[in-house]
Amino acid sequence: MELWFTEKQTDHVGITCKTRGTLMRKQSQYQEVAVIETEQFDRVLLLDGVIQTTIKDEFIYHEMIAHVPLAVHPHPRRVAVIGGGDGGSIREIIKHGSVEKAVLVEIDEQVIEASRQYLPEISCGLDDDRVEVLIADGIAHIRESKNTYDVIIIDSTDPVGPAVGLFTEEFYRDVYEALTDQGIMVAQTESPYYEPELVQRTFARINAGFPTTRLYIAYIPSYPSGMWSFTLGSKQCDPLSIDDGKLQALKTRYYTPDVHRAAFCLPRFVQELVTP
Ligand code: SPD
Numbered sequence: 001m002e003l004w005f006t007e008k009q010t011d012h013v014g015i016t017c018k019t020r021g022t023l024m025r026k027q028s029q030y031q032e033v034a035v036i037e038t039e040q041f042d043r044v045l046l047l048d049g050v051i052q053t054t055i056k057d058e059f060i061y062h063e064m065i066a067h068v069p070l071a072v073h074p075h076p077r078r079v080a081v082i083g084g085g086d087g088g089s090i091r092e093i094i095k096h097g098s099v100e101k102a103v104l105v106e107i108d109e110q111v112i113e114a115s116r117q118y119l120p121e122i123s124c125g126l127d128d129d130r131v132e133v134l135i136a137d138g139i140a141h142i143r144e145s146k147n148t149y150d151v152i153i154i155d156s157t158d159p160v161g162p163a164v165g166l167f168t169e170e171f172y173r174d175v176y177e178a179l180t181d182q183g184i185m186v187a188q189t190e191s192p193y194y195e196p197e198l199v200q201r202t203f204a205r206i207n208a209g210f211p212t213t214r215l216y217i218a219y220i221p222s223y224p225s226g227m228w229s230f231t232l233g234s235k236q237c238d239p240l241s242i243d244d245g246k247l248q249a250l251k252t253r254y255y256t257p258d259v260h261r262a263a264f265c266l267p268r269f270v271q272e273l274v275t276p
Helices: 058-072 088-093 109-118 120-127 138-144 161-167 169-178 196-207 257-263 268-274
Strands: 003-008 014-027 032-038 042-047 050-054 078-083 101-106 131-135 149-155 179-188 212-219 227-234
Touching: 014 109, 032 109, 042 109, 050 058, 058 088, 058 149, 058 179, 058 212, 058 227, 058 257, 078 088, 078 138, 078 161, 088 101, 088 120, 088 149, 101 109, 101 138, 109 120, 109 131, 120 131, 138 161, 138 169, 149 169, 161 169, 161 196, 169 179, 169 196, 169 227, 179 196, 196 212, 196 227, 196 268, 212 257, 212 268
Parallel strands: 078 101, 078 149, 101 131, 149 179
Antiparallel strands: 003 014, 014 032, 032 042, 042 050, 179 227, 212 227
8 A cells, every 4th residue: 555645835736755654743732743754755854744854855955044144154153043943954053163052942842852753864963062952932032132143043834823923024123133243144934936925025024124135045855846945134244255265164965155156046036026
């Protein structure tokens, strides 16, 4: 008998993966947390039936959400990840020697537990000495942190349920206040192809508070449409200005200094979403 998992990505389109079975499935206080094993992507973390990360293609998302802002900041020492309980962003952040402290603020402890148990390749950085894991509401944490972080990464789920507040202008204002003088934020901002209005709206909300706001993209096979957007807000630094030399030592599979620059070159229909 063949078993297939389908994530309904829109009302009319889904992604279907042949599965080997379900490794865990648990209702937490916030959502259903599950890990399944698939033929194409190996183990896959699902939250409320939506693919969050997969063993095979997670490197693309996590390298692009972490290394782009860390490459732009001249000397990132303190970094926060809001969400991202699988630990993939943290694993990439601690590759940067300048980072003294990386704080993960995840609201749902079950996501961290499932990732520690079933996705050790992704969660392995969580035990690093420089990492602090807080089980807490990221919105409140950011509201209470002033002038604290050099880089803030918003590694959220889609804007439904607990993540809705992570896509608001008020939250981005608090992120601005939580950043130090040369601070930079990045948020995952969904599929420009399937969610153009959301991408446009989110960009405008970040742009309302940050002097420099830029959208960049990466290609993630397990995410809706493959093309995925990230929005970067910067207080002072130019997102296109990076020190290639400093980045040569990074061990990555997707991110390179050239990919960094290319990621900001947008197809016309995407550029039009963020051009006033
Ligand atoms: N459609 C799913 C988008 C999920 C984005 N966040 C994933 C978290 C991985 N660390």
